[in-house]
Amino acid sequence: MDTRDLKVFVAVYETKSITRAAKDQFLSPQGCSKIIQKIEAELGTSLFARNHFGVKPTPQGDALYRRAQMVIRLLEGVKDEVEAARALKYTLTIASTQGVSEYLSLAFVRDFAESHPHISPRIMESPDAIAKQRTLDNVAEIGVLGGPVDLSVFHAVPFTSHRPCLVVNEANPLARKAAIDYADLDCQPLAMVSREFASHHLVVNRLANAGAHVDIVMEATELDLCHRLAEQGDAIAVSFDFAAWGGRRAHTVIRPFADRSFVWETFIVRKAGADLSPQAQEFCDFALAWVADHRADLFQWPGA
Known part of the structure; x- marks a missing residue:
């Protein structure tokens, strides 16, 4: 017995008719009858008394109806909550030295959004000192900073190198x-x-x-x-x-x-000892791979 079966049962109970319930549930009357018989077999009891006017619920049918409505509402509520959670985006805050957005361009944002629709990056550009402090204060989960980086307070991964x-x-x-x-x-x-x-x-x-x-x-x-x-x-x-x-x-x-x-190097950093969320790790992995794939377009000196 599943939610679909219970909805068919409720339709039969409320219409007092196999034919009308079948129509409401987009089933044939035979298919609707089989579902009711299946539920009755599982419960080991009769849910409806049949007569030439239609069907009449038994006391067991009345009891199941009260429970069935609760179960359907509960399961549909769970489904709605799961769908809502799936629709929510994780906001990933990134503290960045100014200029990074010039090469993490619209193409980067578009490609990341297409492959990671559940993550919404929020890049806060500022002078290096502010970007560093935002990362240390956990205002931002990760930072993109210009080198050199103080490895006593940051864990750093090389990101880009510029001339x-x-x-x-x-x-x-x-x-x-x-x-x-x-x-x-x-x-x-x-x-x-x-x-x-x-x-x-x-x-x-x-x-x-x-x-x-x-x-x-x-x-x-x-x-x-x-x-x-x-x-x-x-x-x-x-x-x-x-x-x-x-x-x-x-x-x-x-x-x-x-x-x-x-050369001037930039690094993706996080506060030393801090763990990255799965979403932050996904962003870091994507950013490193994307920049590597587009390095020739972004940073190659024309004619070099």
Whole structure:
């Protein structure tokens, strides 16, 4: 006996007719009768008395009717709850250094949504210090941070590797060079991301260690503002491959550093000692695989 059988029984009980109940349940009268006979055989009792007017419930039929209604409501309620739970999405909060969304683009979001419809990623972009603190405070379950990463407080997995580059106005003499040496930037007006970002210190330290005098005329929270200054010829923008090529501006050229060992790495991190939810693990696995599959499109230097 299952829910379907009980619904047929209830229909017969309420209509007092095998024929009408069969029609309501989209069955033949013979099929409806067989289900009633099956229930009676399982219970070992007669549920209806047959007469030429239809059927009349027995006391046992009355008792089953009261229980059947309760069971049907209970099982349908369970089914509704299961369906509702299936429809609910797990909100996965991710703290990220700014710029990551430029390459975790609409294509990434679309592909992830298609393969993981039960997970809704919420990416909060901010300067590195804020993204780190959000991850440590469990505001975000995972983070995407620029290196280096403090492994005493984070568990980290390498995610992406980017080449710093320069966006130069085409009238600037440096635009004629195929690659830029650190010494070329000595006392040059530079525009770069603000010191709130780890990538800022990566660039400044590399230039200073090479002996170049670093003259920063603008710090910005968005690289596009730096690119705009380069377009106007007011500064050389220190940028990164994905941002420079993705938002290329008129009257500018993009030049790599001659030092090919100069890279900026990002990491997927979680608080040390913290366990990932299954949903967070699914996101990490997908993100790592997706970036690996699309690396040539996202990060390859044109012509390289």
